[in-house]
Amino acid sequence: MKLIKMTAPALMALLLSTTAAAGHHEKGEGPMLAAKPGQIVIVYYWPCADADSGMSLLREMIAYERDASPHPYSAAPAIHSDGALVSVDVHSSTESMEKAIAWQEADATWQAQFAKMAAACGSADDLSVNVLTMK
Numbered sequence: 001m002k003l004i005k006m007t008a009p010a011l012m013a014l015l016l017s018t019t020a021a022a023g024h025h026e027k028g029e030g031p032m033l034a035a036k037p038g039q040i041v042i043v044y045y046w047p048c049a050d051a052d053s054g055m056s057l058l059r060e061m062i063a064y065e066r067d068a069s070p071h072p073y074s075a076a077p078a079i080h081s082d083g084a085l086v087s088v089d090v091h092s093s094t095e096s097m098e099k100a101i102a103w104q105e106a107d108a109t110w111q112a113q114f115a116k117m118a119a120a121c122g123s124a125d126d127l128s129v130n131v132l133t134m135k
Helices: 002-022 051-068 094-106 108-121
Strands: 040-046 074-079 085-091 128-133
Touching: 040 094, 051 074, 051 085, 051 108, 085 094, 094 108
Parallel strands: none
Antiparallel strands: 040 085, 040 128, 074 085
């Protein structure tokens, strides 16, 4: 029993010092939140007949949005485990999201890029959208 009482604190001290030495206690060293409370996350899911072309077009669209949208938001492309294209967009608020969507609907370049994606993927009817309000 005495051995356990002596070993447990030594083991805890070793574990704590290893964690501290690794820097895991420092702010910003671990994974960041995907989004903050109040932000809107939109997950676009689009099965795509030509995933390589679709991904290239999606990256172009995201780059265009980043440079041209008067309503900033972040977007990241991904591939779903079933091979579908995914875009994850993060907006600062519902109002910001609505303004960005209105801009997309009115912007001829963005609409042309979307049409190219629809042609590569097969149909815009297959696109699904999930809107999440972060808490």
